[in-house]
Amino acid sequence: MCLKNKEPEWLWRQVKELNSIRNKLAHNLDYGSVEPRVKSFISTIANAQNLENRTITSAIARLYGMLKGLCDLSQSDDFRAFKM
Numbered sequence: 001m002c003l004k005n006k007e008p009e010w011l012w013r014q015v016k017e018l019n020s021i022r023n024k025l026a027h028n029l030d031y032g033s034v035e036p037r038v039k040s041f042i043s044t045i046a047n048a049q050n051l052e053n054r055t056i057t058s059a060i061a062r063l064y065g066m067l068k069g070l071c072d073l074s075q076s077d078d079f080r081a082f083k084m
Contacts, residue, residue, distance in 0.1 A: 010048065011066050017041050018063065 021041060024034045031038075038056060045051065045059040 008070065011063065011070075014041070014045060014063055015067070017044075018060065 017037070018041065021034055021037050024037075025031070028034075042054055042056055042059045045062055046054045049062050051058050051062060
């Protein structure tokens with residue numbers, strides 16, 4: 001979906017971590033078992049993106065915004081290697 005560089009690689013690592021956390025919670029409703037991962041996930045995103053609001057909601061919203069931006073860019077005529 002994008003050229004290799006640090007920002008998208010970081011983004012995809014965080015998306016995979018969020019999915020992993022979701023999977024763990026879906027199969028085990030004990031939040032305590034994943035709480036350290038959730039805190040680390042939030043901290044990683046908040047620190048990298050300078051978020052003041054350090055909540056799971058703001059971390060997920062930031063990831064969504066970044067993914068939406070990549071999707072919008074990929075659909076732009078300026079992004080296309082070949083014009084159709």
